[in-house]
Amino acid sequence: MTAVEAKCLIKEYKGKPAVSGLDLTVEKGELFALLGVNGAGKTTTIKMLCCLTRPTKGDAFLLGDSVLSNRAAVKAKINLSPQETAVARNLTVRENLELIARLYGCGKKAAESRAAEMLDNFGLFPAAKDKAKTLSGGMQRRLSIAMALISKPEILFLDEPTLGLDVLARRELWAEIKKLKGHITVILTTHYMEEAEALSDRIGIMANGELKACGTARELMEWTGAGNFEDAFVALATQQEGTV
């Protein structure tokens, strides 16, 4: 079943294209990575799919609901972990989790129960009573993703989930993200090649606002004849015309 279907999605800022005619299909339960350098259009794409910015042209359907005409239904099904760590700094870890659960419609008891579940799943129990601002960068990012999952979204967007984290924190977070595979549709953006390769079922290469290629890491290497994924990415991201 299709979870995300973008049809000729275009976003322009003052006449300049940020995303140009994006056609994309992501299946339910798939972990899909949008890979590209800074300014490739990844975050703009995520913003359009999350109803945070209105496409200039085109439309996208999330589990059948349009981001243009049925925003409320889309918003109820999705959640997002933004690029920067997005936590309420003076709230405790537990309070941050419960707040998001309640804003998505959970009652008090259900929010407490889900928060306990997230604390457990993400190894945050020891820090449950700590204020978010006292956590390390890696722990804050982990909390940020747990906050995105507590509403039990059918589609989860992770915008550069490991940006700025050290190697150990990144690997820990990868392990958490891998656990989601098959249970929930995940769309993540990254500019780390090894991250896309390690985590994703399929990878979309974006450059200059265009989706240049889409496939598994192995397929992308085969199509370009590259010996490794980084060379495949460079070949695809720098190609002038057409889509693979």
Add this chain to the structure above:
Amino acid sequence: MKPLIFASRNGKEILRDPLNLAFGIGFPLVLMLLLSAIQANIPVSLFEIEHLAPGIAVFGLSFLALFSGTLIAKDRSTSYLMRLYAAPLRAADFILGYALPLLPIAVAQSAVCFATSIGLGLKPDIGTLAAIAVLLPAAALYIGIGLLAGSVFTDKQVGGICGALLTNVSAWLSGTWFDLNLVGGTFKQIAEVLPFSHAVDAARAAAAGDWGAVFPHLWWVIGYAAVANTAAAAVFGKKMRSDNN
């Protein structure tokens, strides 16, 4: 329900910042103690507690603009608001969520101010409670100004505008520190067009049990509060759309 849930977060964010408590409650109380000490040592009636307490209470409320403005501006500057924009919340939920927690804080500020005044010789009566109630529109006014500033400016700019400029303008033009008739002229005319002196006069009238004198002043405050909050809601809604475009 969602505005109340969001409001609980905002209340915690404000109350858990010790600087907010220091400025919102501590600073006005220190001023009141200082001015009362001066009054005890001068032969003229300059800072009589019956006159001073309502003015100090309004001065304390002016910090609400700093609290609300800083919180909303900080949220706008981080991805936290982006996360909340993606949640099923409407613009009205956000504005109410930011404004609501400040009302009980305003009541607590006024109550602490008048309780301290009683310790300094103010005679407690029904007028004291009425003054606290009469100060609510003034609280709404400052909250609205803060929401408006926070929707437009950065948190550093809000610190300058609401923390320094507004608190000073509001204090000087309120008639708290000196009788506006002593200055007279254009200064007094400006003060009478703005809501700050009316807020103080309404609270003084209520505290004195002079009910007839409350409302002419309170209408000014209510009018300004309505304009400030309506403008804040409109500007926040517009920024919410433009932030995401």
